[in-house]
Amino acid sequence: MTDLILRLSLAVAVILIGIAVYQLWTRARLQFLRMHSSALAGLDDWRVGVPAILYFTTPDCVPCRTIQGPAIELLRAQFGERLQIITIDASIRTDLADTWGVLSIPTTFIIDAQGQPRHVNNGVASAAKLRTQLREFAGIEPSEPNAALPSHVIPEH
Amino acid sequence: MNTQWREIDHSDLKVNQSTIITLLIIAFVLNAVWLVALVAGVMGLGTLRRQTGFRIIYAGWLKPRGIVKPQLIPDNPQPHLFAQGMGGTVLLVAVIAFALGNAIIGWALTWLVVALAALNLFVGFCAGCFVYYWLARLRVPGFSVQPLPGTFPGMRPKGRTS
Numbered sequence: 461m462t463d464l465i466l467r468l469s470l471a472v473a474v475i476l477i478g479i480a481v482y483q484l485w486t487r488a489r490l491q492f493l494r495m496h497s498s499a500l501a502g503l504d505d506w507r508v509g510v511p512a513i514l515y516f517t518t519p520d521c522v523p524c525r526t527i528q529g530p531a532i533e534l535l536r537a538q539f540g541e542r543l544q545i546i547t548i549d550a551s552i553r554t555d556l557a558d559t560w561g562v563l564s565i566p567t568t569f570i571i572d573a574q575g576q577p578r579h580v581n582n583g584v585a586s587a588a589k590l591r592t593q594l595r596e597f598a599g600i601e602p603s604e605p606n607a608a609l610p611s612h613v614i615p616e617h
Numbered sequence: 618m619n620t621q622w623r624e625i626d627h628s629d630l631k632v633n634q635s636t637i638i639t640l641l642i643i644a645f646v647l648n649a650v651w652l653v654a655l656v657a658g659v660m661g662l663g664t665l666r667r668q669t670g671f672r673i674i675y676a677g678w679l680k681p682r683g684i685v686k687p688q689l690i691p692d693n694p695q696p697h698l699f700a701q702g703m704g705g706t707v708l709l710v711a712v713i714a715f716a717l718g719n720a721i722i723g724w725a726l727t728w729l730v731v732a733l734a735a736l737n738l739f740v741g742f743c744a745g746c747f748v749y750y751w752l753a754r755l756r757v758p759g760f761s762v763q764p765l766p767g768t769f770p771g772m773r774p775k776g777r778t779s
Contacts, residue, residue, distance in 0.1 A: 467646045474728065475642075478735060522686040554768075563741050564773075 486580055489561045493577045500575050503556070505546050511598035512544040513590065514560070514569040514577075518551040521565045523584050528566040531587040535594075538602035543594065572598045622765055625692040627773065628685050629676070633669035634738040637704070641731050645724060650715045653708055653727055660705030664698055670705075692774050693746075693762045700737075700745020704730050737773075747771030 500506055503514070515532055517524040536545055550557040550565055560569065563582055570579040570593045578597035581589070594600050637656060644652035656670075663670030679685040711726035737743045750770035752760035764770045 463648065464646065467648060471642050471646050478732070482739065520689055522688060558769075564739075 486582065490577050490580060493560065500571075503546055503548075505544070506575075507544055508575065509573050510542070510544045511573050511594065511600050512546055512569075512571040513594075514571055515545060515547045516550045516557055516560070516562045516565060516567040517547060518549060518565050520551070524566045527584050527586075528568070531585070531590065532568075534587045534607070535590055535602075537607040538591075538604050539594070539600065540603045542600050542603055570594060570597045622691045622693050624689040625694055625697070627688045627690050627692070628680070629669050629672060629687075630697060631688075631738055632675040632679060632685060633663075633671045633701075634734045636671040636674055637734050638731050638738065641708075641727050645727060650712065650723070653715070653723070654712045657705050657708035657712055660701050660708065664702035664705060667694075667698060669697075670701060690774050691765065693765070695762050696746035696749035696771075697743065699749040699760075700743050703745040703748065704733065741773035743771050743773070 506512070513532065513535065515528070517528065521528075532545055532547075535543065548556055550562055550567075560567075560577075566584060568581045568585050568590065569577050570590070572578050579593050581593075585593075591602065637660070640652055640656050643649070644656070659670040661670075663672065669675070675685060680687065707726050707730050711723045711730075714720075714723040714726065733744045747770050749760055749762070750764050753762055754770075765774050768774045
């Protein structure tokens with residue numbers, strides 16, 4: 461029994477170390493992006509002074525169509541002009557995906573009004589999670605908090 | 618340049634990696650060397666059959682029920698098969714180490730496979746594919762496929778090629 465608990469503890473410790481290394485790597489990547497402001501230069505639609513969500517997707521990405529895309533559209537409806545959403549097809553703009561260190565699709569970056577990348581979500585992030593991150597990292601609240609998903613956006617299931 | 622890419626279902630690869638990680642961690646916790654041997658055998662058999670070892674879990678159960686949806690990405694199948702074969706071989710060496718009474722080396726090799734499978738699953742970097750592409754670069758016979766254009770050797774391609 462003691463051996464089992466010891467082994468279980470070791471396994472949990474190794475997994476936690478793995479998670480910690482992954483988080484440290486993600487933070488280091490964000491720090492690198494902050495120090496190299498040229499990362500924003502490749503974004504054609506970037507408007508200075510407006511917080512942004514930088515959304516990396518691909519046409520083949522199923523969770524992008526079913527979850528991430530509708531969540532992004534909901535935020536677009538709720539925040540209006542207070543938020544810019546820049547969508548990048550990572551299969552076409554591989555240069556940008558590499559510059560931003562995109563590891564998986566979808567990936568979303570929260571960028572503050574000064575153009576500083578503040579947070580990254582590797583994988584799907586819900587609308588609620590992104591709203592919280594926008595409040596925390598970009599200091600903005602929805603202008604239409606009760607806005608629903610636009611009727612033309614139909615999540616695929 | 619030989620690219621020979623085709624649509625690869627990366628959901629199949631991810632389910633395979635998740636299963637390998639889960640079973641090997643269970644093997645460590647329960648001190649079940651037979652489970653390490655089983656995973657090594659399934660990986661080796663899968664490589665010989667030119668498919669993922671635990672394909673039955675994805676193709677026979679998860680995919681038909683819509684629990685995991687296919688994610689087709691243009692990619693080269695050979696490096697993934699090589700990576701699986703490499704993982705299976707490392708586990709085989711681990712089993713031999715256990716049989717020779719060296720449990721520390723056995724578990725160290727097992728955790729190495731867990732770490733590399735996790736790196737592939739969560740970060741999208743396939744270490745075995747990286748080795749394959751380097752061997753192809755060194756023109757080692759049998760290793761001819763090159764990475765997709767614009768893709769770092771071993772990294773998961775981001776989507777459509779062209």
